Amino acid sequence: MLFKKRKIAEEMDMSNIPQHIGIIMDGNGRWAKKRGLPRSAGHRAGAETLKKIVVYCNKIGVKSVTAYAFSTENWNRPKAEVDALMELLYMYLGQVEEQFAGTNVILRVIGDRSALSDKINKAIDYAESYTSTNTGLVLNVALNYGGRDEICRAAQLAAKAVETGEIKAEDIDEEYMSKLMYTKDVPELDLIIRPSGEVRLSNFLLWQAAYAEFWFDSINWPDFSEKDMQRAVLDYQKRNRRFGKV
Numbered sequence: 001m002l003f004k005k006r007k008i009a010e011e012m013d014m015s016n017i018p019q020h021i022g023i024i025m026d027g028n029g030r031w032a033k034k035r036g037l038p039r040s041a042g043h044r045a046g047a048e049t050l051k052k053i054v055v056y057c058n059k060i061g062v063k064s065v066t067a068y069a070f071s072t073e074n075w076n077r078p079k080a081e082v083d084a085l086m087e088l089l090y091m092y093l094g095q096v097e098e099q100f101a102g103t104n105v106i107l108r109v110i111g112d113r114s115a116l117s118d119k120i121n122k123a124i125d126y127a128e129s130y131t132s133t134n135t136g137l138v139l140n141v142a143l144n145y146g147g148r149d150e151i152c153r154a155a156q157l158a159a160k161a162v163e164t165g166e167i168k169a170e171d172i173d174e175e176y177m178s179k180l181m182y183t184k185d186v187p188e189l190d191l192i193i194r195p196s197g198e199v200r201l202s203n204f205l206l207w208q209a210a211y212a213e214f215w216f217d218s219i220n221w222p223d224f225s226e227k228d229m230q231r232a233v234l235d236y237q238k239r240n241r242r243f244g245k246v
């Protein structure tokens, strides 16, 4: 087993590591159900997995991970689950020192923060400022995030810039729009990972996914290990990325 693990790691081409990975952390509820645990226990386990995987990604040279923690649609879940998720996020952000001690990870939250409580917003400010001087991997936690919402927000910003005469409508091109996305400071999205057997995007990074590779697997997110990340990266490295060319 140990030998096999080492072998997979050795096969990874370290000069072709995806620079930005998006992760849809799916299957927490099913993981918990299988063990007779409440769904919140699945989310807690999922948060632990995220930490582990981010530390590993930082180690192999990934520059950014964007993790889907709470979508604009997740408010429709039962109130108890939404509350438990918010509490978990609050703890995660509040304990950023212990969570990412010595890892050099920069934590940022992306999404519409206006609907989040003051308590969560304060915890976000704290976590972002605490990690802002780090120089390693950027972890974007997508919170109250929706890909369509992000594009609408960018369109509104562009429209305002036209209104004030800062730019002309014709100046709005892909490059301009990309700079209005939450991900403007991190590399292009190379790979999207979705575990748990679902094969859809669920409103995640719609703009950024234009030329990303996809990796789906049946494993539930709390069970996702370094070995699974290695499998995803190895698969990514076999892809022939043409970006529309021949």
Ligand code: FPP
Binding pocket: 025, 026, 027, 028, 029, 030, 031, 043, 044, 046, 047, 050, 067, 068, 069, 070, 071, 074, 088, 089, 092, 141, 196
């Ligand atoms: C989807 O699985 C997962 C979520 C909606 C929440 C993801 C959140 C976390 C992993 C924890 C919080 C994150 C951080 C950064 C602390 P699901 O609940 O829909 O699973 P199911 O499809 O098996 O029911």
